[in-house]
Amino acid sequence: MQSYVQIENASMVFDTKKGKFTALTDIDLHVDQGEFIALIGHSGCGKSTLLNLVAGLLDATDGVLLLANKEIKGPGPERGVVFQNHSLLPWLTAFENVYLAVEKVFGGSETKAQLKARTSAALELVGLTHAAAKLPGEISGGMKQRVGIARALAMEPKVLLMDEPFGALDALTRAHLQDELLKIVAATKSTVIMVTHDVDEAVLLSDRIVMMTNGPAATIGEILTVDLPRPRDRLQLAHDPKYHDLRSQVLEFLYSRQMRPKEAA
């Protein structure tokens, strides 16, 4: 069976002032349709770089990336991106931020009323109908991130790419948004690739956890299949020995086999 997202032998070399810097090498990854993949690793291991390759914001130095058997050349609206720091345009309201994306993707084929309905539906999905008319500066960090998710979802992307979407949020807000994301993904059957540095988040949300070795020249160290049944409930999982076993496998990889590199003094 053909994979939905195929990454074949990809590598990424940056030209810096100090010469060439190899960020990623020999990346092979196949993602099936509807699968939820978590990319985890220490900071600087190139997990965001890998995500940006799939997003098309970066071009791989070597290797091939395919989405539904078509080569990825540059960014496109079929890959919705949720950025780490929400990246909302501060001069547009929550509604207008989402509408900008909706208009771009569906503006050619739908009426204005339909576009507005889509935008409202996306905001309703993330529970922000009441904040539609607010500017990003007037809402909390968690709400901003939800607008970012609504913007990505409203485009009905083939793949949802998330770069540490909840990294900047407090623990309670993060847990709340993780639960919402679980529901949304179950409802929309989206294919998701998510970068995270949170072991619990990875185990709770994903079908497979891709663990990356430390950079430079990082690659995929191990892939762990999370065969916990869905729908998942955070409270039940807390008492599930299988959950703890998976969690300790990831911790084992991160802290014993890939010790955090000593920070240069």
Next chain:
Amino acid sequence: MSAVNATPENLGEILSGTDIARVPSVAPKRRTPYFETASGKRLIESTVNLFKNAIPPLLGIVLFVALWALVANSGKSIPGPSETWAAAVELFSDPFYDNGPNDKGIGWNILNSLYRVGIGFGAAAAVGIPLGFMIGRFDFLSRMLSPIISILRPVSPLAWLPIGLLVLQKAEPASIWVIFISSIWPMVLNTAAGVQRIPQDYLNVARVLNLSEFKVFSKILFPAVLPYVLTGVRLAIGVAWLVIVAAEMLTGGVGIGFWVWDEWNNLNVAHIIIAIFVVGIVGLLLEQALMLLAKRFSYD
């Protein structure tokens, strides 16, 4: 406790025993005086704040006027504050009289200067802001124009006047030309800097959404750069207003700059001092108006 940590500040309290003897006493029933109610306290607080905020600037102005009176008294060549005030009242009682080309009211002079600044500055904005956008967007253009701008920018505005007189043949367009050339640089440079400093996040959004060039400009570039443009505009209007006085002194015609020169020839020093205040106040008003505009478009 407080006895151990006796300081000059709490010594009085310790000695009087108020920190120990807080026995609730039975107070006689009475109506709360107005100044002890919440609204009364707020009134006192806002009055105190008003005075606190107003005292430093008022004191500055009073000291300045006193110093001026002192200098005027000792020298006799400079008219003092009261003399100048009387002249100003007379002048502003009829600001729009017209007794031929060399004798017009102060209002006409100010309006004429503002008109020249408006034309020169408007032309500079029309050329400078788009140019700044292009310099910020295209690195090649930036490196191509950077040496020329670096050389031309520090040139004194009045050095451009002879070129203007030579090419344009007339005084009026020549002074507008000087305003144009001296106020264009802050707008070009600030706009270009604003375009270069647009956060990468916003441009990534544009790339991911695959927005058209028009949408990128109207939804991302323009709003993101607007605060920088307005800073450039504010600096430029300051320069333009500075330069107009000097340019009009040299070119003549109706205008506040020429009026200063004319009053110097009439040896009417009080009017010159009035002109200095007028130029300062109009400049301040222009700047404040643009600050208000900039506040409207700030999203931080």
